[in-house]
Amino acid sequence: MSTSALRKDASLHSIHRPLAHIIKSDEEAISIAKALAPAIAKEAAKRDSERQLPYKELDLFSQSGLWGITVPKEYGGAFVSNATLAEVIAIIAEADPCIGQVPQNHLYMVEGLRLDGTEEQKKFFFDLVLQGVRFGNAFSEIGTKSVSDVQTRLTPSEGGYLLNGKKFYSSGALLADWVPVVAKDENDNTVVAFVKKGSEGLTIIDDWSSFGQRTTASGTTILENIFVPKNYVLPHHLAFDRPTTMGPIAQIIQAAVDTGIARAALRDTIDFVRKYTRPWIDTELEHGYEDPLTIREIGDIQIKVHATDALLKRSGEFIDAAQKNPNEDTVAAASIAVAEAKVFSTETALLAGSKLFELAGTRSTLGQYNLDRHWRNARTHTLHDPVRWKYFAVGNYYLNGEKPPRHPWI
Known part of the structure; x- marks a missing residue:
């Protein structure tokens, strides 16, 4: 099928939504994500409790242009830095991590096309992405020997x-x-x-x-x-037969979603403690937020969230370097940097989701608040790949000089 035939085929299957905005810079991407987040967050708790799919919110997200920010410049996109990509996903995931997760595999496939698509495929699919077309995924199977065992x-x-x-x-x-x-x-x-x-x-x-x-x-x-x-x-398979940023791109998006969950859990902990939490009876304090032990715990979580943010940004910079000069060393360094961010984002999201109830108190467990969604979301999303293997990869890299394997889970 020729390029002209591909484009004709695309026109027969265009989306029934307005064309997406085309973002031109990193700064614009961050600005749009921040502007969009309140609308996405507005009914996030209700959608979770009632299992309502986010049709309207997803349309806002994709038509904002944020799903096209990694399209290369020569095909009309902004090709933002990977630190910017991760921050955009973290901002949206803080608002609603379900919506933050949905474009994971869309963005993964944009990178796959950049690396190994033919010129015709790049022109065709990148044009669709910039229009606001969304890619889903049918990647994994259930009941097979391992995640890499594909029967399809x-x-x-x-x-x-x-x-x-x-x-x-x-x-x-x-x-x-x-x-x-x-x-x-x-x-x-x-x-x-x-x-x-x-x-x-x-x-x-x-x-x-x-x-x-x-x-x-x-x-x-x-x-x-x-x-x-x-x-x-x-x-x-070509993306893993040679050193590329395919794996690190997959992983940094995962880490960004978990970073957003951690931020959201800490935000709601602070809000609840400030509004409702009572001081413990062994103090003479007027408010729960004056409790020195609570203050200490909030400080600990905030430090961990800031550390997660820093590791996420750092890993994006390593991926940028590997995209500019892909080789065994730069790709391995990027994979390890992202593994570090993935470890911290996983553990911080789980900690923040759990500490919320310890610090906010029994009232915070009531169904009307639906605050357990933060821990539930963190626990579910972080099961994508076990961070215990990330510790091994990082340790083996620094102690023994062993480069990590090349696949989407490292």
Whole structure:
């Protein structure tokens, strides 16, 4: 399929939303994220408690232009720094981490196209992204030996391929315009097939029942003899056959979501303690926020949140360096820097979500406040990959000079 044919095909499947704004700079990206956050935060607790999918809010998010900020400049995007990318996601995730998580795999695929897409694919898909088209994902499977064990198959057919399989953890697929699918081709190479929403044989089921990240629609995707044109297939294995920033990009977005959760939990802890928490009976204080032991704990969490912010920004700078000069050393350094941020964001989010109740008191557990969503969201999202292996990777790198493996989970 030629570039002109691809563009014609795209016009037949355009989104039914206004064209997205095109962001031109890092500063504009941060400004727009901050301006958008209050609207996203407004009913976040209600959406969580009632499992309401964020259709309206997601439209605001994607049409703001923030889903296109990593498109390369030569294709019309801002190609913002990775520190900016991480901060944008953290800002949105503080408002609602479900909405912050939804573009994870969209942004991951933008990087995949940048690295290994053909010129025709880049022009076609980057144009869609800048219009406001959303990519979901059908990457992971359930019940296999490991997360890298992919049973979904892409087999040659006349004029293209046929795609068959079943996926779970399909975050954002129900809310997407296109669903990138990880599969194995006839040579057992890992590829990504881009499937348009509404394609015959594509079924997306909203059966996500986790206690956290409830409104990411991370359920089941069924793929039955879906025809995929050749130009909709990306040789994704190439991103890991050589040193690239594919893995670090995946991980920094994860860390940014957890950073946002930590910020939100601390924010609501401070708000509740200031408004409602009583002093302990063994003091003669008038207010709970005067309690020196509470003050000490708030200080500890705030320091950890600031440290998380700093590690997140630092890891983005390492990724920037690796994108400019990708090699074994720069990519390994970026992976390790992101691993450090991932460890701290995970542990700080879980700590802040738990300490909220210890410091705010029993009243904070009442359902009317729904403050348990912070810990539930942190616990669920941080299960994406175990940070115990991050400690090992960091230690092995600095102690023994061992570079980490290349895959999306490091």
